[in-house]
Amino acid sequence: MDTLAQLRAGRLAGAQRLALPCGLTEFPREIFALADSLEVLDLSGNALDSLPDDFGRLHKLRVLFCSNNRFTTLPESIGQCRQLDIVGFKANRIRAVPSNALPPSLRWLILTDNAIEALPVSLGACARMQKLMLAGNRLSALPDSMASLQSLELLRISANAFETVPSWLLSLPRLSWLAVSGNPFCERAEHDVAASTAIPQVDWRRLALGAKLGEGASGVIYQAALGAKDGEGQDGEGNGRKRPVAVKLFKGAVTSDGWPHSEMAASLAAGLHPNLVSAQGQIKGHPDGTDGLLMALVDPAFRNLAGPPSFASCTRDVYSPDAKWSLPAAHRMAQGIASAMAHLHAHGIVHGDLYAHNILFEADGTALLGDFGAAAMTGSLGVAQSLALQRLEVRAFGCLLEELAERCDAAGPLPDGLQKLAKRCLQLDVGARPSFSELETALAGASV
Known part of the structure; x- marks a missing residue:
């Protein structure tokens, strides 16, 4: 029996965690039967566009995920949940964030990959906020009230429409991890560097892809063998020598950190350093048009x-x-x-x-x-x-x-x-x- 069927049959009494990735178009009101126990609710991967007005009945809820749904407005009713610690509405269609949709208890808010153009002044009342994910929206400014977020340590505002960084932001005492790429002021710098830097180009046909080494939000890393250019590095029988390398192929979609093309530009501009996993060249000619980087293969002892x-x-x-x-x-x-x-x-x-x-x-x-x-x-x-x-x-x-x-x-x-x-x-x-x-x-x- 699947989880939704168990819920409707009343077999989840006392559950503290509930995940329902099952094509929902409406909020299952049977969830309210768990109001006295439910702390973590994950409704990601559905087709929801609203939550009930009495959502605050889930009075013990600490974590709410509703990513990859069809919300166009952050539901005001989540503001009724006074113990909410983490809220995630990544990859929806959100344009509006009402002022009363943000409970002051929030410590971690994820609104990545939406269409938000402005944030409410009430965000500044979330004094516990440590982590705020806003990449991939349409923001050109932040409310000045956020200057009161003295506990904020991580902020992602990449892939938005900022012409500059708000001056008060740079004086927040605990801010340590700030992502700002993919905004107009960064893209100008990316273009200038690309125009002035001689970046080695590597033909895709010279690469023989091997085992997958790892995968992140922006791309997949493979082990590969790089063949010599035509006429170079030939052995006595005319065979090109190959050397082991690593290849990162980018996915192309916006991530929690920003655009993959910004990552690629910064990687190439960084040059070589003995303590960096440095890019050695840009891959060209992938049959699907995929962007990629050539990197040194890191010793497996690391x-x-x-x-x-x-x-x-x-x-x-x-x-x-x-x-x-x-x-x-x-x-x-x-x-x-x-x-x-x-x-x-x-x-x-x-x-x-x-x-x-x-x-x-x-x-x-x-x-x-x-x-x-x-x-x-x-x-x-x-x-x-x-x-x-x-x-x-x-x-x-x-x-x-x-x-x-x-x-x-x-x-x-x-x-x-x-x-x-x-x-x-x-x-x-x-x-x-x-x-x-x-x-x-x-x-x-x-x-x-």
Whole structure:
């Protein structure tokens, strides 16, 4: 018996979680029978365009997902649920967000891939808000009331219509992960870089695709073999030599971080660095017109430093319970990532997603920063705004330093100098934080 049938037969009494991806066109009112227990409701993947006016009867509801439906307005009735912590309405047709649709209890709001042109002033009353996902809409401004969101740590406003970054946004004390690519001011910079950078072109026909290595929101990564150009690298029998590489093929749709073409532009503009998973060229001639990047094949000895945030951790990565490393390894990871970030900032690029789950590492502490999905080029912004964007990422690095310190297998914490460095990165005054070039120098001179 499927879940909907069980619900209608009264067999789910006391359920705390309920998921109904079953082609619904109307809200099943039998859900209200679970009002005294239901905490997580997932109605994603249906054909719903409304919720009942008495939706607030679900008084224990903490998590609501209604992604991939047909809503054109964020339902006002969800504002009645005073314990809602997470709300997700990704990939609907939402144009309007009524002021009373946002309960002040919200900590995480997902409105990615809709058609929203404006947000209500009431958003500023959501004092607990830590994570706000707004990529892929039609926003050109944010309500000034959001300046009161002092707990906001992650914001995605990529793929919208912003001509610049709101000045108050860059002074929010805890904002650490900001994605702004795919807006007019970034697209101008992308175009300028593309016009002035000699980007190696790789013919698709030279590639022999192998095993799938991984998949993210923006694309799929494969192992591949790259053949030599005609007449080059031939052996004695005229056979072209092949070298192992990695290939990322983009999906083309907007993601929670923004447009894949913005990721590709930033990846190519970043150039090479020993602590980056760098792009080596742009793939041309795919039979389906798919965009792609050629990258170095990472040694399988590397592994992810952590997993992405969970519902409970919200903005902080989730580490394996047995994640441990030596003091020298932790120091080397920190130094390598600081060097990679200094390199990106020197090239007018902000990463936007400086997280342990985007870092690969070896046991000796060699680290590689990857995933440019939230990266943006800042060449069209003024110096002050560019520097402020960079200092936001410094706070993300401070979080990383704390996490590395917590998992050192030494008897004590990281050396006092590195502890002080982490505190400087995490200070609430954005402008007083050090630059990544300063951090790189400080780490190079620190003893372990």
